[in-house]
Amino acid sequence: MATISDVAKKANVSKATVSRVLNGVPVREENRQKVLSAIRALDYQPNAQARSLTLGRTDVVGVLVPDMDGPFYGAILEGCQQALWSHGLYMIVRSTHHVKGSEPNLVKLLWEKRVDGLIIFTPREIKEKPMQALVKDLVTNNFPLVVADGELDSLSISGVWIDNFEGAYKATRHLIDLNHPNIGILLGPEDSPESKLRLNGYKRALKDHHLPVNPNLVAIAGDYRSESAEKVLPQLVKAGATAIFACSDELAYGVMESCKKQGIKIPQDLSLIGYDDVPFARLLTPKLTTVAQPLTQLGQVAAGKIARMINGTEREITQITLPTKLVVRETSSVYHG
């Protein structure tokens, strides 16, 4: 493996001149050519590590995600990677694999690897002591840090989110627009951040349209599995739901299956909206109306932000919320008294 000194020797110039040629600093044309041909002859590649050492940057961004095998973070990482590369940045990825207590360790490891910046997706422990301390440290050293899809509270960190409130609001309002009098919501985990926000969006939509909030129409599945939906569906049916907003496509699917068994026709007897717009949502019969989350865009925006923080274009701390998109398909229709 040739080094810059080899090139210099072969071209009969100093290392400095080679370096200048490499970095586009003006050099006498004759020398430039000598250097370039030496580079070609030796198949020289500059050593990125040596470069990092002097320049004090690695052109690598650390990315922490809870998992990569689920339906979400693949798309997010794809967006990240694209946007980072458009700024000449590489991406080191680590997943916590949902292991409790691993977040601070992984953040520390990435940071020790001297990444130029760090994106943390969906931190679950950002409110806990060790993570708090660590994050505060990074922020005071004004190290480029972006948190995506996390609860920041009073922390002054740059953040990006997909708007859960707005997603739920849109879904609910769509059902209101279709004249539904009794709109139920089927939540996943009881007190996850997104559940709270979606519940608020749902309630707000009802209030804004002067509809009552009926506690019996608020059901909690506890998780996002279709089986859980089947368990709590009776509650909503008993409460007279004419439409249901399920907080994941899988929950919605559970509702569809359960309804099929009980002879409830969708959308004739019951309108249904899912959340996420996973690939199979458009495959179901009837095709599922759902709220699409801009996952790839989330990754892109977070990555773009960190890139600008790294190159110094963006100095203020900002927080961005991305809108969802309601994808109307076949499971939602007008309510006829």
Added chain:
Amino acid sequence: MATISDVAKKANVSKATVSRVLNGVPVREENRQKVLSAIRALDYQPNAQARSLTLGRTDVVGVLVPDMDGPFYGAILEGCQQALWSHGLYMIVRSTHHVKGSEPNLVKLLWEKRVDGLIIFTPREIKEKPMQALVKDLVTNNFPLVVADGELDSLSISGVWIDNFEGAYKATRHLIDLNHPNIGILLGPEDSPESKLRLNGYKRALKDHHLPVNPNLVAIAGDYRSESAEKVLPQLVKAGATAIFACSDELAYGVMESCKKQGIKIPQDLSLIGYDDVPFARLLTPKLTTVAQPLTQLGQVAAGKIARMINGTEREITQITLPTKLVVRETSSVYHG
């Protein structure tokens, strides 16, 4: 940010001694303690770049995938990341985004980043000139390289695959065991490597059990979308198929939908097997029998291999094929004359 010299000064020892403490080289206990407390006091983190420079390694592995947002590579990368980390290695990921001609560039970029090794998943251009030359270069320099899910032909590279032949064979034999006389196969893209292997597996299973191969029972959807399945299903029905092995779950889903419309009952009138075992396969009604690919394991095995190549434990070039798992659910049942 404190450096090793700062620590040395504070502890009243030389840089060398600090380095020794850091790397576990024996040092007088008294000095060890002085160094350790200096490290703590200054919150010292060794500079990974400087370390890489002298040591000549980065502890980073480059990983190239075609995409991350599809249903496969997320799980694969998760496996990769786990296995790499268990060897203290980090992972830089790049996706080609299926862009034609990008593979050699991306490999070169990763390699210039001085990664310690490279895993290429599903290379599509490995047989083309630029990629060939590049790969040959890497191999002759015996740079740690693992290709996963790619066609190696005569290239002597370490490789890992999921056994497409065996997966198709298993699926077909399962249907044979269920007494099906007319087993059809529904292929995706006409001449993709995996299609060829699966078709071979299918044919071999039939031959091994003394059943004829009927060309009319071999249908080509052209891609893996459910709509395509619906288009070619009539061909298989007309040819008298009593069972169909579809080469993706989405194709299988298309078959299910189409059959529903035509009043063909699954599994009573027609048995069906999918491929991939995507999450919604177990949600369908009836639940889809399918061939599960060990994606996470593929990532783990490839990563384990590269890790051993890097630390010198594994010197020979080896090729590993991973078996699939037939997941029998409800869409396949015994054929009754």
Added chain:
DNA sequence: CAAGTAACGGAAACCGGTTTCAGTAATCCC
């Protein structure tokens, strides 16, 4: 107690780049 040996630790070289600084050569202008 002197000589030999083992255990430590510091100075300096090195990894492969970038950048400063000063010197040289070329150009300009009168």
Added chain:
DNA sequence: GGGATTACTGAAACCGGTTTCCGTTACTTG
């Protein structure tokens, strides 16, 4: 033709670690 200005270039310092090499000290041992 000579002095001032400008354009390049090379030597050397530097980034922050690791490692070699050698001198010092402490410990054995006869």
